[in-house]
Amino acid sequence: MTARGLIIGAPRSGSGKTTLTLAMLAAFRRRGVAIRAAKSGPDYIDPAFHAAATGAPSLNLDSWAMSPAQLGALAAEATADSELLIVESAMGLFDGVAVEPGRSGAGADLAASLGLPVLLVLDISGQSQTAAAVARGFVGHAPGVEIAGVVLNRLASERHRSGIVQAMEAIGLPVLGAVPRDERYAVPERHLGLVQADEHPALREHLERLADLAEAHLDLDGIARLATAPALATAPASEPPLPPPGQRIALARDAAFSFIYPHHLQGWRRAGAEIHTFSPLADEPPPEACDVCWVPGGYPELHAGALAAATRFKAGLARFADTRPVHGECGGYMALGEGLEDAAGARHEMAGLLSHSTSFARRKMNLGYRRAQLLAPAPIGAAGEVLRGHEFHYASLIDPGRDTALVRLSDAQGRDLGSAGGQRGRVTGAFFHAIAAEGGAPEVSHG
Structure with a gap:
């Protein structure tokens, strides 16, 4: 079994990527899809939530710290026994360090190197048709990074949705979900980010609510159709990124x-x-x-x-x-x-x-x-x-x-x-x- 994959990106942190990623993961798992997740960049906490949502380990894929061969081998492992791989980008999609192209640590690096399309999550609170201008800025911003669709987050009303959808249609971007503003779906935070997954007081119930959210407000079939087969290493790396410290x-x-x-x-x-x-x-x-x-x-x-x-x-x-x-x-x-x-x-x-x-x-x-x-x-x-x-x-x-x-x-x-x-x-x-x-x-x- 070889998965198809996509990347969940956003203009900035705080747009709702983690919440909506978890909602998609939980919903696809509920539908019986063999689903895997990964996180772009260094992060311990989000992958633990991914693992709880999918029932399988979530790997970190880091274009600055890992060589292209290591990245390809890890992505190959994540897709070997699954149907769909969802990679959550860190921060803004193009946010990384100013180094050689492709090694910045940004989620966009993974989109280009692995050939994965991007589903852009836009926090539309406080704006309407301007959201299409923001999305248009992402289209064609970097070679090899395909913005394949958008999800509108923190929607205020049906009128709010309608105006933005028309503006997105005018630039040729499909809207694959519009999620209302609702703080009940937020995960508690502390000084290094979210609380840890095993400390969440009712994680299984929370994931079920997120799956309900995805079923009600996301076009899951359309999102799955966006995914493409990633460009992967044909064989695993000869040794792990960090060899074992002992037997x-x-x-x-x-x-x-x-x-x-x-x-x-x-x-x-x-x-x-x-x-x-x-x-x-x-x-x-x-x-x-x-x-x-x-x-x-x-x-x-x-x-x-x-x-x-x-x-x-x-x-x-x-x-x-x-x-x-x-x-x-x-x-x-x-x-x-x-x-x-x-x-x-x-x-x-x-x-x-x-x-x-x-x-x-x-x-x-x-x-x-x-x-x-x-x-x-x-x-x-x-x-x-x-x-x-x-x-x-x-x-x-x-x-x-x-x-x-x-x-x-x-x-x-x-x-x-x-x-x-x-x-x-x-x-x-x-x-x-x-x-x-x-x-x-x-x-x-x-x-």
Whole structure:
């Protein structure tokens, strides 16, 4: 079975892409369609909602961090056992970084490289026929990006819809849905975006309501007809974007630590690794049978008191680190440090395997793509290896500690951002989230 696919795009964040993507996914699944989803760019939260709506993992496809071969192979995997692939774009369709064409991280890159048509979601609140002028600006804006239809979101009335539909017909764009303004369909948010899917108080009921919304207000048959067969790699990549850090991986997994990319888990398992989860919040230590421990990002600042009281977890992690590697990404890096200040400014004792301390009370947003050259060997790669990934956190480093730096960072344009993270013995960590190994010679220096 080979799927056809399309991309859900919009002029900006906040247009309703995620809500309408989930509505389509839930409705197609209800109809018995073998449906898969993917997310353009770095994002942990939306793919978890996609997975809940489809019953299958949702992959991240990132044109800046992943090579064209990696992108094609991952897209091929997502379509191998499905009928329809829906890719949700991040931010605005053409929003990315100013680098070489096709490697900006924008959803438009995927539309061009994979040959997928775009269904444009337009927030039409506060405008009428002008919406057609906005849509017309997207048509032909970039070579290889086909705007195949539009969905009107936050509709005020039938009169409102009628005027916009006539204007869209005049420029030759089909309107495949008009969704009324209704805040009941919104998903709660917090500081890194939506709440996590497994924290939603009634997710299954919410998805059913969204499926009802799609059936009532979207032309699902017309949307399915827009989809085309993507241009895909004919064979899977020879190795995953990030090779497995060990044969048996102890993975922290609970409400505090859930930010692990599905393509990592999928690639590690395909490479023969075993993944054994444990819960720091339940005061569980990493399983002794494992040979490496990975503590991913998440929301440790919301659970700092429980983590500080998790004595079995902290003692077990220390024993594990005596003989085997332990790595922390972002929230995991925070938990490996000596202390964490919560939003109220209260300090909580963390694992103390690295010497830094972090604060969520003294907030500063850090957001962007990152190249990272490893200055020491770690579960994410060998010394000197270059990885591509990102940072997205509000926590600040209030004590840099005394450990050896783990990585030297540069941004997407190659500007040097200095050294970061920490390494002590077998323990490593940084705010940096790895998406894929870059390969080739390192591009940033040890200086």
